Amino acid sequence: MRKRTLILEDGMTFEGTAFGSDTTTTGEVVFQTGMTGYQEMLSDPSYCDQMIVLTNPLIGNYGINREDYETTRPLAKALIVREHCQTPSNFRSEMSLDAALQDLDIPGLSGIDTRQLTRHIRSKGVMRGRLVDGEFDLAAELVHLQNAPIETDQVKRASTERAYIIPGAGPRIVLVDFGAKLGIVRELVKRGCEVVVVPYDVSATEVLRYRPDGVMLSNGPGNPKDVPTAIPMIQELTGKVVIFGICLGHQLIALAHGADTFKLPFGHRGANHPVQDIRTGRVDITSQNHGYAVDEQSLRDTVLEVTHLAINDGTVEGIRHTTAAVFSVQYHPEASPGPMDANGLFQQFLEEITKQQEVSHA
CATH class of the missing domain: 3.50.30.20 (Carbamoyl-phosphate synthase small subunit, N-terminal domain)
Structure with a gap:
């Protein structure tokens, strides 16, 4: 020993x-x-x-x-x-x-x-x-x-280096990999989606070349401000395709629309974090893993609004765009490990895609 x-x-x-x-x-x-x-x-x-x-x-x-x-x-x-x-x-x-x-x-x-x-x-x-x-x-x-030097390239190391496709007969989802958990891919594949996984530094033009039905911005490590390439990509995609962000993807959506983020004292890491949907009052028990959060005050003069708050400390756990089909959550709906309370967000994402397709075809 x-x-x-x-x-x-x-x-x-x-x-x-x-x-x-x-x-x-x-x-x-x-x-x-x-x-x-x-x-x-x-x-x-x-x-x-x-x-x-x-x-x-x-x-x-x-x-x-x-x-x-x-x-x-x-x-x-x-x-x-x-x-x-x-x-x-x-x-x-x-x-x-x-x-x-x-x-x-x-x-x-x-x-x-x-x-x-x-x-x-x-x-x-x-x-x-x-x-x-x-x-x-x-x-x-x-x-x-x-x-010891403070590293800022965590997302680069965690992301895929090359795009790849997981076949499916349903909607085509481009998953921007900032350090995506395989649980996210599993949930999309389970619902029949074709998943195109692309590197973290992909441009909006490259994303649109895949003709996606929806774009998912994944979780990932580190400080969201260390991923500046994602900001113009998100800005250019907003209004053109349905976007769903998880964890780091949630924080990047906030930054892309003029809000700010900050580092939490010790973060949220566990499978027992209560989150309230402030629109309905429903409380879900969620799986979380993040050290940064969106500054609620900074959202006030943006096109984003708060949808979810953490019960324990009142921090922002969900946001949505007021005019475009863009929404995100700070927690993990794929669980892995943890409760399945928020798993329905994947279905909500697909329903929003169907809704947008019906509008465009009308």
Whole structure:
């Protein structure tokens, strides 16, 4: 058993046991409150460059399988748990969490008080951390941590490099991949859609060449302001095709129409976040994973209006364009993992496409 220590940039340390890869790594430390779905969390591209702290105390008990990945190349920097199971038991299990992390070259840390770490992040805000093995010089490691460059190319690394098509007999949906979860693709394919997945830096002209019935702007990692190429693309597509944005796509729609975004103290990451549709009063329990949010005040002089708010902190969870067929949500209707309350938004997207087609043919 190897000693491994998490060093936070404020000098606090958590000593535990190493598992997974032997890589020394640095990343933003965030916590996730979901009770299940550790494989989906680990492989969610939105966790690019982040160290994921799982608050559920026992992780790995049902192993890892090939079907539940949300991307083929996870980009998380580390997985931090209270206890990891070394002997998983499930008929779908193909390998242990430890073995999977070794294959993916992602280090793991277990045997620490994840409750204490989570409370620390909640009180101090998210911060960068560094995982080191064995003995270390704290002062030197803090200097290294504080001088480590802040990456801004997460979306580029998470996105597909080339466009590809998943055949279907239904509406043609262009999915702009800012770091899309495979769960989004699955939901579209389940509804018979033909899905054209394109890179994050695609132009509006290129999107329109595919003659799409609708455009979906995916989730993704990092700061939305680090994706400036998306702004003119969204602006040019607005009014020409139905647009549905999820998570990062939601934030980019806001920026494209003159609103602003800001970084949350510790983000929303979990499968139990209540969101209210302010038009109907309905409350859904949602799956969320985001560190930035749309500034509600900045929406006031734009063509956008708020449709959903977070019950816990009142932040914006949904917006829509007042004259064009454009809407978005901050949470994840595809779940993966999490509740299915918001799954109907995919059907709403397709119904809006049908509505727009009927108008154009009238």
